[in-house]
Amino acid sequence: MIKRIGILTSGGDCAGLNAVLRAVVLHATSNKGWEVLGLRQGTAGLMARPVEAELLDPYAMSSVLLRQGGTVLGTTNRGDPFAFPMADGHLLDRSEEVIEGYRQLGLDALIGIGGDGSFRILRRLAQQGGLNLVGIPKTIDNDLGLTEISIGHDTAVWIATEALDRLQPTAASHDRVMVLEVMGRDAGHIALSAGIAGGADAILIPEIPYSMERVAQKIDDIKRQGRNFALVIVAEAVTTEHGEPVTVTHVGGKATYGGIGHYVSDRLATLTGAETRVTVLGHLQRGAPPDPRDRVIAQAFGVHAVDLIDAGKFDRMVAWQNRRVIDVPILEAIERYQAVDPDGTLVQTARGLGISFGD
Incomplete structure (x- = not known):
């Protein structure tokens, strides 16, 4: 029984992230009756003590977010938790701290919005800690496999x-x-x-x-x-x-x-x-503010990610193929890198x- 999910943005920012966030919160709270916690600064928020998270109010998810660039949750493309740079220069494996942060919040599932690098880290964390993970692709480079479009590219x-x-x-x-x-x-x-x-x-x-x-x-x-x-x-x-x-x-x-x-x-x-x-x-x-297509795709991805959690389908990434939303294994999306042909x-x-x- 799903009661509480978390959502984070990871890697570089791009247009459309807030539109995803809004769609997830509205669908999960209004139609599923769940709570949604927004995690600050990606995995860094889960490493912090106390964990940096906030309960996201659906009534605060106005259409303003559709037009707003960046991410209101903040993000990071530094500090791999498996090799986290410490002040003295050495690298420390802090992956268990991230996993413990997930457990402290009582999360039943996590939605990660990221690109191939973020997904490699998030999936490894999920496999190690038994976390229920669903991925949403975002990268202006549009180089993730198995999806024709990623949020931010358009x-x-x-x-x-x-x-x-x-x-x-x-x-x-x-x-x-x-x-x-x-x-x-x-x-x-x-x-x-x-x-x-x-x-x-x-x-x-x-x-x-x-x-x-x-x-x-x-x-x-x-x-x-x-x-x-x-x-x-x-x-x-x-x-x-x-x-x-x-x-x-x-x-x-x-x-x-x-x-x-x-x-x-x-x-x-x-x-x-x-x-x-x-x-x-x-x-x-x-x-920039997202263009119309990024807004539409972002919200379609957000709704489908919530539905995947409701169906108990984890270790999956939502994707866009043939004018519709589908879902694919995260690992396959990472491995099928999509350069220009x-x-x-x-x-x-x-x-x-x-x-x-x-x-």
Whole structure:
């Protein structure tokens, strides 16, 4: 008999998380008669003592949450509980603290909203502690397997497309090549979709090796045809032509992707003589209000996750396939990583439109 469930967001934030939260609370409380506890800062909230959690009031779940970006529960993409960094620099296994936090709250099940990294940790915790886990996929990269869409991706693509829309007039006004760097940790889905939607002339993604000479040739061809501007979109995980990742090291020594846009811009300026400019979207792709599709998918996922718990179906992830919500084993979703298919429909569409991948 389910009486109380918990919900947490884990990993990077994105648009649509609050819409999931609202759907879970409304369905679980109004239609199932359960209590829903929101866990603060992902697994970090379960490690805290006292556990950082709050009873979520369905009457506070107004439509305002549908429009709100980020996550009102907070999230974390640091501090793996199986190798938690301590103040003195050593790593400590704190997984049992997370499991004990779940038990202290008297939870009958847990809904985890995350990507592949979060699901690996949450599933391992569930297997170790006998926790009842249901997963909801969210990642702007859209690289989780067995689901056609993950929460946050559609909004990120929309923002990148809008950026190209805004860059085009200023590019034409000044005879420039505009380079847009977008997120994409390992996969180029954002760059590919936004590049097609925003009329990019070249799309550079990690899945397709490229040559700057080929991209430069595309820019020169455009100029010879009489157009005075060009748009190039590049995913942050794209390496240099020599296979070297371009990263930025932050205070504390952590390195993240960033800077490939400037590399591409400088090389194009050298090879073509064109005036180039770079725009790096960064976290703008994460922080916006969700677009309509993300709101709809998020709420469909939230309702189905509650129904899975009610049916006693755990170790499952909700997914979107063939215009409907289904559920799949979490492990299979993690293992079937979904990068861009170089021979897939969208790549072929882009090629058909004359867009260069630099190959």
